[in-house]
Amino acid sequence: MSTIEYNHSQHAHCESGVTANLLRHQGLDISEPMAFGIGAGIFFAHIPFIKVSGTPGSTFRTWPGAIFKRVTERLHIKAKAQKFSSPEKAMLALDQAVEAGKPTGMLSSVFYLPYLPEAFRFHFNAHNLVVYGKESNEYLVSDPVLEDVARIAPEDLAKARFAKGTPEPRGFMYNITEVPKQVDYAKAIEKGIKQTVFFMMSPPLPWFGNKAIFLLADKIRKYPTKLPPRKASLYLGNIIRMQEEIGTGGAGFRYLYAAFLQEAGEMLKRDDLQEMSAELTAIGDEWRNFAYNAARQMKARQTDVVSYDELSLLLRGCGEKEKDFFKRLGKLKW
């Protein structure tokens, strides 16, 4: 039985949180916003034809796994990642890693993590957590969305690591193997920002990036004529859940990214980044205003409180402001 001395800190989001915690364990002082920004975590997509539990899929972040991969690459950190063909092999490899004193990050399904409140436990398979020890046949877990560390039974963890659905974690786990003495934050920040702008502004397809905000706004305007009221309400609710309920740090990761821009501005002594941060905070407030009004519509379940037209306009407003914002973010000199 072994336990690694591991400093758990709570973060907003699981992947940027795990990334920051694992790197801090290796002595690299990096915050969650910095990991999120270098990893180009912020995004938007709305894919109406991919249904998640019966509602059209929306996301405010990049795809799972990308943040950790980009941060380690951009800071020249060596990491080892593995997938497994069976739960037995995956759990054995975890035991060996913990025995060897390596805190280990892994993908899991939220549904099979009994330590989380039931309210959050849906079949979401891309939740990141760290195991840092084993004690009386229980794994010691640092889950970045929790205030404190937790424990989990091996059967539950095995289930969570081998959940079915999309994506299938297949026991995916990762360790940091080597951290350089000096890291070049300036270059990594620049790459992260440029990539974010690219993903937001360049996809030619309507479902991804900034364009998808306008697509969603158009869809919402048509909800009252295309959907029964109950379904329209559930669709709206799902957007709010993606924006606020899961660990986004508020306003669909907009505040988290604004925190990154601020920190980057301080680190590189750049006022322009600080100003962009303040602007994004204001945009985040508009997303929150959208969520606030959408919830009023849902509570009333009538179309006369805040009309779907008005909600659509509020969302368009977010889209217009972000379009201008990311365009200018892309024009910063480096």
Next chain:
Amino acid sequence: MPQDSLEYKDRDKLKKLVYAVGKDGKYTGVGSSGWDPENVATKQAWDAIEEELAETMKQVQAGEVSPIAWYMQKKLMDLPLLAQYVGKWQWQVKRHMKPQVFNELSDKMLEKYASVFEITVEELKNLGKKENT
């Protein structure tokens, strides 16, 4: 920072970290027990599940669908996901939701479903049946 806690399925047990700007204009992480619009959305999603479950229970009791349909919803699964978990085609699982087909399922198949649903075979078979006391 909003602190609207929702006493529902342990939602209030977790204080999430949210990023907010302080008086000095600097960002910090702050614990938030929740925000009303978010709580409305959470509650609405669960209410919809509860309503569906009640509807399906009536169908199970009326002999229109097998208990598999109810437990699938109870475990928040849909047909493609359940089919993956039991290692069957979707059309096969769909057939198993017909009571007459369900009643003929092998013990092995029933055990497979029961283990995916984290219940006993007895619980699976007896769902919706009147207690014979």
